[in-house]
Amino acid sequence: MANSSNSNSTPESGISGIPDREIGSQGLRKRILRRGVSWRTPFPGDEVEVHYNGRVEGGERIGSSHDRGTPFRFKLGQREVIEGWDDGVATMKKGEKCILTIPPELGYGEAGSPPLIPPNSILIFEVELLSWNSIRDLKGDGGILKKITREGEGWATPGDADEVLAVLVVPVIYDTKLENGTSLSKSDIGVEFHINDGHICPAISHALKTMRKGEKAELSVKFHYGFGKFGNECLRVYDAIPSKSNLNIKLELVSWKRVIDVTGDGKVLKKIIKAGQGFDRPNEGATIKVVYAGKFRDGTVFCQKGTNEDPFEFVSFEEQINEGLDRAIMTMRKGEQALVTISSDFLFDHDVPQRMFEDSTCLYEVELIDFTKDKPFWKMDTLEKLNACETRKLEGNALFQAGKFCRASKKYEKERLDALKCAVKYVEFDHTFTDEDRSLANALKLSCYLNNAACKVKLGEYLDAVTLCSKVLEFDSSNVKALYRRSQSYLRTSELEKAEADIKRALTIDPTNRDVRMEYKTLKDRQKEYAKYQAGIFSTMLSKMC
Template sequence: MDHESVKQLIHVRSDQDKYVNEHGVLRGVYFTQVKDYRPNSKNLFKCRNTEQYVPFENINDDFCDCDDGTDEPSTSACPMGTFYCDTQFPKSSINSIPSGKLNDGICDCCDGSDEWLLVNNHKLQTAIMTVDEGIDITKAGDRGVLKRIIKEGEGTDTPGAGCQVTVHYTGTLLDGSKFDSSKDRNEPFEFNLGKGTVIKAWDIGVATMKKGEVCVLTCAPEYAYGAQGSPPKIPPNSTLQFEIEMINWKAEDLSPAKNKGILRHIIEQGSGSDYPNDGSQVTVELEGKYGDKVFDTRTVTFTLGEGTEHNVCEGIERALEKFLKDEKSRLIIQPKYAFKSEGNKELGVPPNTPVEYLVKLLSFEKAKESWSMDGDEKLEQAKLVKEKGTDYFKGNKYLLAIKKYKKVVSLVEDMPEDTSESEENKSQAKELLISAHLNLALVHLKASPPHHYEAKDHATKALKLDEKNVKGLFRRGQALLGIGEAERAMEDFRAIVEMEPENKAAAKQVLLCRNTLQKQKQREKQMYANMFDKFAKHDTQVEKERAEAEVDVIGEKVGEWGKGEGEWTDEQRDRKPTDFEKENPNILLLDKDGQFENM
């Protein structure tokens, strides 16, 4: 029997019934399988389970061309054909039915997708069509998350990973049954985007939303609750739909102390999964402004960690360590991480000024991580970094010098105790470590104002590795003297003189410490003398005021009734003497105010 004869014997659906949406997706095709229902370069369709190829126009024509019937996914034309329910994963005996059960008036699929023509006078096209609506926003292009915008949002900004997002949402199954809604609770939902605290589809979809936007996300099970579902409301392998309203979000805080010193608003998402690290060569587009004034527009290449050499502030460098390639973000940077109290005369930025930058990471070449280096590589890198730090120190670029010397420490600090290293490498690492700590102590002393506590700490670390190191003792002594601990400082300088009697610099510092201690004692002596004088004057004044306040106990009239202090009251006069008074008539008694009662 030829093709046309068979079609006359089998009910042929109308073009309206044979629904093909704007994406070219055919009814009865599960949306994750759409890619399998595309024509190849020869306009042929490959049967799903066999090696057969048939003309693509024969799909859903009510005639079986494939032995497995996969060219007729939504008809009952093939006796062996299988229909996959729309809300279930394909190729499961539980989630699929024989094609012969389609449109037979009985729902075999839990979502009713096998009865799209008419069931109880209610067309079920809406639920089926919704599965195929929207734009695929997955990186894999597997249509696992489809987005359909209901209401456009404001501006161009979208939230990025780390932002605290506030939304309203309503979640439904494909049959329209609602399983959750923040609106019903009248309580917006907040979560941290991109941290895996919500289903994958949300982290993907919400990141594309603008403020005020309302959209519908259709989420395949693998992007939602998977094979387990979320009983009792969400069955296993459920495709879900969420209507989401973006209320607002708080920018991601990239500052070390999380004090809003560096805020990031992602404008264009980056690509890949790698980030620049300290020492990376980066190329970025910059546009900086404060208020309405644009002060910096350029493309610049520099080594991350040395941005100040190119008028790139600390806030940008810290932020770039969180950028993916091609990411474009707006950074709001407070003075502490911008150009500080000095400002930037070259760029025209006043002191203590917050700045805003548009930054795009065009490319970067990542520096090798220390954990991936062997001992020889670490030593070689540490020597190069130390040399660079010394160059910065000689150029009075102390902050950059500090960064480099700290890098030396991080590279070799574990090597002296590493049993897997050779003795030669251990020895070199120890020397580099001592040198780096000594240099850090020196740079901190040279800074303006000096960082005495930091200098003391680094000198002490050097001395733990070499307790008789003269430079370590001298620099710690200077730091101690700077924080007012002259006695401890003198101990360090004396230790140097004992080892090197001809060390004039140390001997001079010993004298300086003695003079400082003498001055301290004089100040203390004067302070205590002033305190004693003050106390003596205070006591004299108090005594004088008390004497002036005393009354004449003989003749002064006081009291409510005009009785004198020296007069007996009627109560006293009529009081019977006590036993003590009877036995001792010549002893005068004091009253409650310390006065003689019978004066």
Template sequence: MTTDKDLSMDGHAAVAVFSAKGVDITPNKDQGVFKVVKRQGLDGDRPMIGDRVSVHYTGKLLNGKKFDSSLDRKEPFCFNLGKGQVIKAWDMSVMSMQRGEVCMLLCKPEYAYGAAGNPPKVPPNSSLLFEVELLNFEGELLTDDGGIMRRIKVRGDGYSNPNDGATVEVHLEGRCGDRLFDSRDVRFVVGEGEDKGIPLGVDRAMEKMQKGECCIIYLKSKYGFGKEGKPEYKIGPNTELVYEVTLKDFQKAKESWEMELNEKLDLSARVKHKGNQYFKAGQFFQAVIQYQRIVSWLEMECGAGMEQQKRIQELLLLSQLNLALCFLRLKELSHVVENCNKVIELDGKNEKALYRRGEAHLLRNEFSLAMADFRHVLQVNSSNRAARAQISMCQLKMREHHERDKRIYANMFQKFAEHDAKVGKMKRRRDESLKSNMNGEVGIKRRRRSQDCP
């Protein structure tokens, strides 16, 4: 075990100690980073590329002078492993650690701050000593709701990633608990993985992968096979899954700027049809992907002629309306309002957009806004019975909320009154007690004065 004394000796002695006790963890074994385990960690998993890790550390120069410490700040240091966010020595060493492990590192300049150093605390060309404790680590979250988490086993090549519409070739293995239920090589179009029995979460993760990468993808049920499950794989409803995926090759789809307008219009018609198929099958997330592709292609376009302009507006209106409907089904109400607003900007009297925005406002208990939308629908189409029914529903909900608020406030005021009465009663008792005590003291003083009289 390395001691603090080992960390304060001169450079040559420190190298000798680490050479004798440590392990060279550099890929080419050039003795650039030596590691000595000071305290063994817990048996089990080790961090992978891209994991979010949390550590405590102390860094010293070879003369023993401390230049940095998370312990002094009383706050762990967090970073994404293998992403170049820290010095090379750390990316190498932390990947070799277990949760709870404490290790000592001796790092040559080329694996630390190099020829420039890190002024003013770290001089140029400095070898450094670190004590590092790995507190915790978890995979990289690919969605805001934590539904897709990725851990990279093997780093891919280059900086290019598949995009929506790209054709990918992968090898995948799907597991439910300890059971392997799917193992195959498969070719599919990103955004249309459902056609090949590939869950939404794996499809969405493709845009983060690089050629040759092998990663483990953890899926919450929403991004797996959802409430329906997958009977052919014997996957029940609301089941979490784990996939190991290797991206063998891919061919990117054309980006928007690479396509002519007529090509975008023709492709949009095909993608709209695909989105409609997903919607009818109840696969609303997959439908959203298709409609959003159309919007991304056409939102900034203006046709050269009247006919092109008309087709652009028709496709945009339909896509935004369909997105609003998908988001209604998914209960993502802010997105419903956003997409309806975009339709209304193009067509202020669009009956469907006004109605769907009203539905979203109603579900958010924004009754005044909902009623305004449904009344606007009736101005556009006075025979819309659904809008009339929704106005009645808004009025009913407003009365219910008003009555509930009255009960809440009545109870609140009753409690205030009871509290005030209780406080008043206690105050009267205290005043009466004080008055009684004062009267008693006055009587005693009078008796004493009468006894003192000659």
């Protein structure tokens, strides 16, 4: 147990102006003699180091760490000392000195501790908290205990992909030993690995997710967290490992680099090599200046664009570079350097030789030199919004004609249309605009809906096409293109009655429209096929009944 007292101490004199405080509800009192040097206090399980002097109230000294010449160490909250010590020291800061007045219920109770401590004694301890090592039970079952031997910097810690939409690469210095002292693996210069790879043993990954940059820790690891399901394989590699051996691991987190999952499916990953400036990033339509090199995994360079003196310039989301790289660059900040890993799903045919599709992924080393953002819609006045929407519509039309329906659809997409609808509403109620301006705004909105519906039909997204056409028809019930494209969508989802109603109405409005007439013929052929199918089913049913 811990005991206390020193003839030179003056327990009765606290810091002027700081009264005794009660800790808990069982009579434990604390008077601060000297303030601590930090705001932090130890946690249960931490290994604390204290000096103390102790006595029975109105009685004899019961011990002092000063007399022994060495501080007293114990694990906080583990019942290694009396309860009053556990409760009182838990409120102290590093360097703090205080007087703890401990009632019998939190000391030695009715039994006392003869011969020094009589029954029902109140104890007086002068305690100085020198330091502590944080010890954490990382799994809650004693399987991985971590003692911090050097605090890290800042507040950030690595996290797995589920927590931060990221995979982390962690350089560490480590020394892995068995409890009997047998050394298994050691690195004094650091090694890089993905945090979820289970390098050496799964416990290292668990511990690293709790560590800060520069932190040093010692791990005490039970066998099933040390080798787990890989135990037999490890036993074959390390013949010296006895069965069910536990591990002691010294670990230092040197740094980490965050890898962003750009697309959310692991097909475009960005590892930040050098952080950029500020918080701003390019938006869609931004003019971007970059330097990049595309490489295969063996290091072979297959493309290189720009230099720091003469960077490569392009407009984001205009299909001037492959989509995966485009998306990754839009997550970067000015001056940022990154390594981007892209699967073939996002490469298409930009800068990529045939070998790329055989290797399935490639790497891009990218530096974002500078960018100029496209003016956002919310900063535009109404006429600027209308002009921007007209530009986007024309760009979408060009993509549609080139057969790039998905990209064309995005040109007509929701953000632009929402801004356009606001512009239309403003035009309608601003008397400085002419009827021609209002007509132009509404026509542009309907044109975007119709063009996007055409894209959706080509992409097989028929329900979206129906929704877009219905929006047009709410405003213009006689719009032939809307009736025609909605009929197309109904036909392809086998809603033949709805398809017939729309195409007949379109024919009534424009009986000479060639596309409408062909669609009507297609509908009639489909109805005949369906009638034959129904007749076949009916015939089969009758034959089985006879």
